[in-house]
Amino acid sequence: xxxxxxxxxxxxxxxxxxxxxxxxxxxxxxxxxxxxxxxxxxxxxxxxxxxxxxxxxxxxxxxxxxxxxxxxxxxxxxxxxxxxxxxxxxxxxxxxxxxxxxxxxxxxxxxxxxxxxxxxxxxxxxxxxxxxxxxxxxxxxxxxxxxxxxxxxxxxxxxxxxxxxxxxxxxxxxxxxxxxxxxxxxxxxxxxxxxxxxxxxxxxxxxxxxxxxxxxxxxxxxxxxxxx
Amino acid sequence: xxxxxxxxxxxxxxxxxxxxxxxxxxxxxxxxxxxxxxxxxxxxxxxxxxxxxxxxxxxxxxxxxxxxxxxxxxxxxxxxxxxxxxxxxxxxxxxxxxxxxxxxxxxxxxxxxxxxxxxxxxxxxxxxxxxxxxxxxxxxxxxxxxxxxxxxxxxxxxxxxxxxxxxxxxxxxxxxxxxxxxxxxxxxxxxxxxxxxxxxxxxxxxxxxxxxxxxxxxxxxxxxxxxxxxxxxxxxxxxxxxxxxxxxxxxxxxxxxxxxxxxxx
Numbered sequence: 001x002x003x004x005x006x007x008x009x010x011x012x013x014x015x016x017x018x019x020x021x022x023x024x025x026x027x028x029x030x031x032x033x034x035x036x037x038x039x040x041x042x043x044x045x046x047x048x049x050x051x052x053x054x055x056x057x058x059x060x061x062x063x064x065x066x067x068x069x070x071x072x073x074x075x076x077x078x079x080x081x082x083x084x085x086x087x088x089x090x091x092x093x094x095x096x097x098x099x100x101x102x103x104x105x106x107x108x109x110x111x112x113x114x115x116x117x118x119x120x121x122x123x124x125x126x127x128x129x130x131x132x133x134x135x136x137x138x139x140x141x142x143x144x145x146x147x148x149x150x151x152x153x154x155x156x157x158x159x160x161x162x163x164x165x166x167x168x169x170x171x172x173x174x175x176x177x178x179x180x181x182x183x184x185x186x187x188x189x190x191x192x193x194x195x196x197x198x199x200x201x202x203x204x205x206x207x208x209x210x211x212x213x214x215x216x217x218x219x220x221x222x223x224x225x226x227x228x
Numbered sequence: 229x230x231x232x233x234x235x236x237x238x239x240x241x242x243x244x245x246x247x248x249x250x251x252x253x254x255x256x257x258x259x260x261x262x263x264x265x266x267x268x269x270x271x272x273x274x275x276x277x278x279x280x281x282x283x284x285x286x287x288x289x290x291x292x293x294x295x296x297x298x299x300x301x302x303x304x305x306x307x308x309x310x311x312x313x314x315x316x317x318x319x320x321x322x323x324x325x326x327x328x329x330x331x332x333x334x335x336x337x338x339x340x341x342x343x344x345x346x347x348x349x350x351x352x353x354x355x356x357x358x359x360x361x362x363x364x365x366x367x368x369x370x371x372x373x374x375x376x377x378x379x380x381x382x383x384x385x386x387x388x389x390x391x392x393x394x395x396x397x398x399x400x401x402x403x404x405x406x407x408x409x410x411x412x413x414x415x416x417x418x419x420x421x422x423x424x425x426x427x428x429x430x431x432x433x434x435x436x437x438x439x440x441x442x443x444x445x446x447x448x449x450x451x452x453x454x455x456x457x458x459x460x461x462x463x464x465x466x467x468x469x470x471x472x473x474x475x476x477x478x479x480x481x482x483x484x485x486x487x488x489x490x491x492x493x
Binding site for chain 1: 371372373374375376378379382383385386387388389390391392433434436437438439440442491
């Protein structure tokens with residue numbers, strides 16, 4: 001893992017919708033193996049920037065360069081997923097949905113190993129056969145995390161996954177991601193408006209405010225940086 | 229009862245109908261498309277009467293109408309919120325057209341009854357082969373799109389992030405649904421195709437928790453319904469469709485009860 005080599009390099013990115021500018025002149029890079037937080041108040045453009053990085057939204061101007069230049073596999077844990085109590089798939093089946101290298105129903109031995117491995121890493125082995133609809137909020141988030149990681153992405157984006165969780169569960173989830181980051185060199189972008197969490201678990205911050213981006217070491221994140 | 233040729237035809241046809249509906253039903257339920265499945269069967273009725281009016285085979289009329297409207301609904305309603313209204317509009321138009329074509333074709337009311345409620349006597353060997361061919365084609369397409377359809381149907385948000393071609397998958401699925409509705413309407417009738425497309429799959433959700441197992445259970449319950457319905461219909465002379473509907477509803481209520489007891493809610 002070459003820490004100096006950035007996984008993603010963003011040059012002079014700008015995005016506007018109709019005549020409303022969300023942000024402009026955004027420059028930053030995400031080094032390989034780093035855990036970086038993207039912070040900012042609600043409406044500051046965090047989601048828009050995330051969508052650009054995911055390749056769902058084409059920026060108004062500017063470029064996103066990825067290491068190797070090609071398509072980057074990204075795992076994504078979204079903020080909302082409205083699965084009701086009747087959601088029928090087991091945790092294991094839900095995680096398996098993202099194994100889409102082949103179209104037909106049966107999975108190869110390698111795919112099964114990868115599935116078992118990620119269920120272990122996310123401490124879901126005991127819940128593998130439980131219907132996802134019957135699990136707790138924190139367990140659901142771990143299942144979303146496992147699904148995002150099951151095909152070994154180079155970047156993991158967590159989009160405010162802690163918004164609806166209580167404090168202990170929040171720390172358990174992000175602590176687990178930090179562990180994967182430090183143990184396996186997984187590159188992570190943690191989108192949040194929770195500054196203490198960003199300070200505790202990430203290496204660097206990217207702050208979107210007033211259409212501009214500033215960056216720095218996470219330890220320098222002060223609570224008064226964001227005016228809500 | 230297998231000495232009668234029309235009964236053999238009906239058994240073969242029903243078996244493939246159960247297979248088709250059981251498989252596609254799992255995805256209909258996961259994608260929340262029960263209402264659309266019902267609408268497509270009404271459109272099938274219009275298509276069959278159009279066939280009668282123009283001299284096409286009823287099945288060809290149904291395929292034509294359901295496939296065109298499946299694509300139309302898919303294009304009109306990419307947003308979930310608009311879908312219901314789009315479906316309601318298309319459904320009203322086609323029921324009206326169905327009545328118009330039947331009246332223009334000057335066919336008796338019993339013909340309409342056959343299309344709406346199904347008939348096991350009306351199906352010929354040629355039609356059985358067409359049905360089997362279409363059913364196998366549908367299952368083959370499902371096989372080669374299986375994981376993409378499963379991901380998109382059971383976790384639309386995850387599928388979007390992985391850049392799955394959601395629109396293409398949606399149109400493909402609607403076309404497969406249109407074929408399933410058309411082939412099934414011949415035996416069970418266009419008003420009750422809905423039963424086979426939704427109830428076995430809904431029951432399966434409460435019993436098993438992986439997609440392949442849901443497919444197996446859903447097909448199994450659909451088979452129990454059509455085989456049971458045919459046998460009971462043969463011995464009692466009551467409508468087959470009545471028995472199919474009753475069996476599927478009873479099974480569904482039983483699984484609901486089972487889920488309540490085992491999950492304590």
